[in-house]
Amino acid sequence: MAEKRRVFTAEFREGAVRIVTETGKPVPEVAQDLGINETTLASWVSRAKRAGNGRGESEAEELARLRAENTQLRRDNKELGMERDVLKRCMVLWVK
Template sequence: MAQKCRVFAAEFREGAVRVVTETGKPIPEVADDLGINETTLASWVSRATCAEKGQSAGEAEEMARLRREVAQLKKDNKELAMERDVLRSCC
């Protein structure tokens, strides 16, 4: 049977985020203390962090995707350089 979605007041959400950011406690611990799902709390913290930086959640996701892509391209570039060096040395 499906559960009803719980609606949390803005003050509660802000307080939960403040507990995580100000105390440094891990999200799962705070979520357990407050009786909420840790994924929900992680989402609130992520949104608050993005809002502080002046980014939307979509922009933050895009930046993370681009960083992963750049890291992969750097790795590919190193491999290609090694292959090039091997080919140069044997010919």
């Protein structure tokens, strides 16, 4: 008779993948610690990496993009501040 198939929750799968990715432990070691088949864990890790790369950018690329965006926003903020100051001066002159 065939062995009954185990069902793992999404939380368990995500936790197992996080252990592999965040600690850097090898898949076989983590699989043995968790009591699951290493090919199962390897497929979960592979699927998670593909899903993560589906976003289109790594952490380094995201950091570079956010830094450039921050620089642009600071520039825009400074320009708007100068425009506001000019308008304040114009109002003072107009009221007089």
